Amino acid sequence: MSDRSGATRVVVVGADAAGMSAAHQALRTATRTGRELAITVLDKGAHTSYSACGIPYWMAGDVDSGDELVARTAEAHRESGIDLRLGAEVVGADLGARTVTLADGEEVAWDELVVATGAPAVVPDWALRPDGTAYDGVGTVKTIDDGAAWLERFADAGDGAHVVVVGAGYVGVEVAEAAMRRGFGVTVLTRGRGMSMLEDEMAERVDVALCEAGAEVVLGVEVTGLDIEDGRVTGVRWEGGSREADLVVLAIGVRPATDFLAGSGLETADNGALRPDPHGRVADHVWAAGDCCEVRRRIDGAWVFRPLGTYATKHGRALGDTLAGGSLSFDGMVDTSITRFAFDEVHLEVARTGLSRADAEAAGHEPVVLVTEGTTASGYMPEAEPIAIWVMADRGTRRLLGVQVVGGPGAGKRIDAAAAVLWAGGSVDDLAWMDLAYAPPFATAWDVLQVAARRVAERL
Amino acid sequence: MSDRSGATRVVVVGADAAGMSAAHQALRTATRTGRELAITVLDKGAHTSYSACGIPYWMAGDVDSGDELVARTAEAHRESGIDLRLGAEVVGADLGARTVTLADGEEVAWDELVVATGAPAVVPDWALRPDGTAYDGVGTVKTIDDGAAWLERFADAGDGAHVVVVGAGYVGVEVAEAAMRRGFGVTVLTRGRGMSMLEDEMAERVDVALCEAGAEVVLGVEVTGLDIEDGRVTGVRWEGGSREADLVVLAIGVRPATDFLAGSGLETADNGALRPDPHGRVADHVWAAGDCCEVRRRIDGAWVFRPLGTYATKHGRALGDTLAGGSLSFDGMVDTSITRFAFDEVHLEVARTGLSRADAEAAGHEPVVLVTEGTTASGYMPEAEPIAIWVMADRGTRRLLGVQVVGGPGAGKRIDAAAAVLWAGGSVDDLAWMDLAYAPPFATAWDVLQVAARRVAERL
Numbered sequence: 069m070s071d072r073s074g075a076t077r078v079v080v081v082g083a084d085a086a087g088m089s090a091a092h093q094a095l096r097t098a099t100r101t102g103r104e105l106a107i108t109v110l111d112k113g114a115h116t117s118y119s120a121c122g123i124p125y126w127m128a129g130d131v132d133s134g135d136e137l138v139a140r141t142a143e144a145h146r147e148s149g150i151d152l153r154l155g156a157e158v159v160g161a162d163l164g165a166r167t168v169t170l171a172d173g174e175e176v177a178w179d180e181l182v183v184a185t186g187a188p189a190v191v192p193d194w195a196l197r198p199d200g201t202a203y204d205g206v207g208t209v210k211t212i213d214d215g216a217a218w219l220e221r222f223a224d225a226g227d228g229a230h231v232v233v234v235g236a237g238y239v240g241v242e243v244a245e246a247a248m249r250r251g252f253g254v255t256v257l258t259r260g261r262g263m264s265m266l267e268d269e270m271a272e273r274v275d276v277a278l279c280e281a282g283a284e285v286v287l288g289v290e291v292t293g294l295d296i297e298d299g300r301v302t303g304v305r306w307e308g309g310s311r312e313a314d315l316v317v318l319a320i321g322v323r324p325a326t327d328f329l330a331g332s333g334l335e336t337a338d339n340g341a342l343r344p345d346p347h348g349r350v351a352d353h354v355w356a357a358g359d360c361c362e363v364r365r366r367i368d369g370a371w372v373f374r375p376l377g378t379y380a381t382k383h384g385r386a387l388g389d390t391l392a393g394g395s396l397s398f399d400g401m402v403d404t405s406i407t408r409f410a411f412d413e414v415h416l417e418v419a420r421t422g423l424s425r426a427d428a429e430a431a432g433h434e435p436v437v438l439v440t441e442g443t444t445a446s447g448y449m450p451e452a453e454p455i456a457i458w459v460m461a462d463r464g465t466r467r468l469l470g471v472q473v474v475g476g477p478g479a480g481k482r483i484d485a486a487a488a489v490l491w492a493g494g495s496v497d498d499l500a501w502m503d504l505a506y507a508p509p510f511a512t513a514w515d516v517l518q519v520a521a522r523r524v525a526e527r528l
Numbered sequence: 529m530s531d532r533s534g535a536t537r538v539v540v541v542g543a544d545a546a547g548m549s550a551a552h553q554a555l556r557t558a559t560r561t562g563r564e565l566a567i568t569v570l571d572k573g574a575h576t577s578y579s580a581c582g583i584p585y586w587m588a589g590d591v592d593s594g595d596e597l598v599a600r601t602a603e604a605h606r607e608s609g610i611d612l613r614l615g616a617e618v619v620g621a622d623l624g625a626r627t628v629t630l631a632d633g634e635e636v637a638w639d640e641l642v643v644a645t646g647a648p649a650v651v652p653d654w655a656l657r658p659d660g661t662a663y664d665g666v667g668t669v670k671t672i673d674d675g676a677a678w679l680e681r682f683a684d685a686g687d688g689a690h691v692v693v694v695g696a697g698y699v700g701v702e703v704a705e706a707a708m709r710r711g712f713g714v715t716v717l718t719r720g721r722g723m724s725m726l727e728d729e730m731a732e733r734v735d736v737a738l739c740e741a742g743a744e745v746v747l748g749v750e751v752t753g754l755d756i757e758d759g760r761v762t763g764v765r766w767e768g769g770s771r772e773a774d775l776v777v778l779a780i781g782v783r784p785a786t787d788f789l790a791g792s793g794l795e796t797a798d799n800g801a802l803r804p805d806p807h808g809r810v811a812d813h814v815w816a817a818g819d820c821c822e823v824r825r826r827i828d829g830a831w832v833f834r835p836l837g838t839y840a841t842k843h844g845r846a847l848g849d850t851l852a853g854g855s856l857s858f859d860g861m862v863d864t865s866i867t868r869f870a871f872d873e874v875h876l877e878v879a880r881t882g883l884s885r886a887d888a889e890a891a892g893h894e895p896v897v898l899v900t901e902g903t904t905a906s907g908y909m910p911e912a913e914p915i916a917i918w919v920m921a922d923r924g925t926r927r928l929l930g931v932q933v934v935g936g937p938g939a940g941k942r943i944d945a946a947a948a949v950l951w952a953g954g955s956v957d958d959l960a961w962m963d964l965a966y967a968p969p970f971a972t973a974w975d976v977l978q979v980a981a982r983r984v985a986e987r988l
Contacts (some may be wrong), residue, residue, distance in 0.1 A: 119973070122909075125909060131908045131909070163687070307650050335754065377973040378966035382961060382974070398961070406967045408845060446581075448590075449585060480965065481938065482944070485944035488952070491950070491958060491963060492952035492954055498951060500949075501860040503951060504864065504944045504948075504953040506581075506836065506865075509868055513837045514841060515838075
């Protein structure tokens with residue numbers, strides 16, 4: 069089960085964060101363990117190791133070129149000894165014969181298969197022509213090609229152009245910022261209430277900020293179709309309403325790219341996601357990491373779909389290490405995420421970690437919840453900005469269950485201290501009394517995060 | 529053992545963070561426990577509950593008036609039912625008779641005594657006239673009166689005036705910033721290498737930043753005296769050198785104000801500090817908290833003198849709660865602190881938590897240490913600023929022992945996540961692999977803190 073040189077043939081499908089983290093870590097670990105690995109990476113696209121999370125900021129003008137989003141070029145990967153084959157789309161896998169099949173019919177044999185195919189953006193039928201291509205002026209925000217297309221569309225659009233963003237999750241809010249900073253009018257449309265990763269009382273602060281900055285926000289509408297003239301979008305329609313639009317951004321989510329595994333015998337979740345163990349293993353000689361997978365939430369043990377670069381690189385690294393004889397593991401996450409909305413006078417940082425109230429109730433907790441308002445720095449300092457902190461703990465055990473933050477500059481990364489408490493399985497008292505850094509430009513004497521935790525602790 | 533009304537007579541000496549936190553929490557808890565407390569607070573000064581940490585920012589011009597530094601006025605304390613007596617200096621205590629003696633000879637009886645006298649700034653003999661007052665142009669940075677005096681001196685000083693700051697700890701650096709922002713030339717003089725709370729390789733980054741911003745930094749000199757003309761400072765002298773000066777700031781530390789306890793039978797550390805238990809108890813019916821105390825460092829169990837407002841308010845709160853029949857406790861700290869130096873183009877945030885290398889060796893650890901350089905945001909973002917992170921772990925147990933951070937905006941409060949790991953007694957692997965928030969404006973996909981921890985983990 070090896071190539072002619074005796075090396076184990078590792079085939080990685082997908083050349084982005086998870087796949088390339090796995091490949092490089094495997095090579096690094098192999099120098100220590102003495103394993104001989106022949107690593108081939110297959111990717112249907114033309115780019116490797118790029119930051120999809122950076123694309124909204126490229127669209128906004130913060131980043132000069134798509135090249136800057138590429139962490140490591142194809143040449144650099146090849147110089148490290150990885151056989152990287154771009155434009156190689158895998159369309160099938162045979163776990164018995166240990167091969168994958170490419171779109172052109174070529175079969176590639178492997179001893180170990182790593183699935184790191186990611187999760188492309190969801191494109192609803194109403195956005196597509198009969199030939200399957202999107203109408204002019206309509207696109208997603210996921211790949212380098214997507215970003216380049218948006219830069220072209222932005223450049224071609226007139227000064228008074230209006231951008232409708234469908235979806236108000238992280239990407240939707242980030243793209244709204246980008247379009248506003250480019251000088252366009254912006255409408256954000258969403259099926260639910262927007263920012264579904266936040267509790268109502270926190271999400272509404274984001275809606276308010278979007279409006280204050282000059283965006284239209286339309287909540288609770290399901291888009292049913294587009295108005296099209298000469299193959300180009302001119303408006304967005306929903307049941308009982310419509311909005312003129314020159315450009316339409318689809319930011320309604322992503323879906324694991326695991327169709328090529330259909331019939332392979334590998335089990336997937338309903339959404340198509342794989343569920344690898346902490347070392348990335350999904351079956352004998354088959355591994356997976358990144359956005360094509362669900363991740364395990366430590367707090368309640370739930371499998372959840374969180375396609376985030378930080379999980380992809382961590383799980384990929386553990387996978388690569390294990391593959392080469394190491395023992396690194398990705399021991400799950402606590403559901404931390406962050407973004408910001410910044411335009412003109414508005415600068416709002418948004419972050420969350422842990423369970424939602426619904427998650428907590430589903431897990432059998434008796435959640436006690438409180439929102440506390442304060443400032444990011446001592447009140448008398450010019451740096452002091454409003455911040456609201458949502459804290460949830462379990463009444464019986466006093467265990468910290470979740471924290472959410474919405475506030476001005478300096479608010480967002482405060483979530484990390486709460487995430488650390490959740491990681492350790494700590495209590496709301498730990499969060500309230502532990503030793504966070506205080507000086508007037510950075511915090512109040514009791515950091516607002518600790519005031520928020522203390523207030524919940526007092527109610528248990 | 530109570531006043532005529534049957535209430536327990538609590539006498540608090542010192543009306544600042546620790547004392548007033550204790551007094552208010554005692555009243556709050558008493559409403560729940562039904563304890564009857566008659567609380568008297570004695571303070572020799574004219575101000576209560578002010579933020580000493582804010583004084584450098586008042587000097588810099590960030591804060592308009594000393595009143596803004598006062599968290600709660602005397603009237604507000606009295607309205608809460610506290611008998612607050614300002615201008616009441618306690619000069620002696622009799623633990624047997626349960627009295628304290630005021631400077632005017634009055635004896636005040638108590639059932640419970642709370643010592644919260646703080647720690648005044650150290651003034652060396654060379655700064656004093658024979659009558660014990662400081663020379664004109666020379667002062668400390670500790671009280672509201674100090675701050676007011678500095679604002680007057682700054683206003684009186686000519687445009688080309690030069691300020692010499694003696695001491696390069698947190699206060700020294702903060703005052704250097706203040707004086708530079710006021711337009712003065714600044715020299716920082718220090719006995720050792722400056723920023724003694726940091727390791728060499730981190731402290732030198734602060735020295736460099738001070739120089740880059742235009743300050744003179746003179747390390748390794750012990751000031752021996754001042755040049756005085758007509759009672760006014762004109763220069764600072766040390767063995768073999770001198771520096772002209774129009775104003776001299778003394779920022780060489782503080783000392784617990786416990787002289788009035790001499791002969792009372794209470795034990796103090798060599799520096800005069802008390803060592804209360806987590807509830808603030810130092811002896812039967814005698815309590816203490818705040819800057820007149822040492823605090824317990826959880827990591828190694830050492831008693832250390834860290835006169836910080838955040839410990840004062842936390843310990844004071846636990847003390848007040850316990851005094852009124854509650855059970856809150858201040859379970860030590862992990863030695864976290866933070867400051868910044870910002871002037872002109874330079875903006876440096878400085879933070880530390882945990883043990884120093886010397887502390888770790890003294891505690892029997894085998895420390896492994898590494899400094900990692902990275903950026904505060906994804907490299908392609910305009911928010912990305914250089915950051916250096918020092919991480920120390922124990923070779924045998926992999927336990928995280930300490931973290932220090934020096935970097936641009938967004939660097940400082942990263943220390944909180946490390947402090948949370950130390951609080952929980954976690955490992956360097958916890959820090960490396962836990963779930964910190966990632967999005968391009970806030971971090972790299974592996975937060976630089978986690979890269980730094982991972983690199984140490986790989987070397988254990």
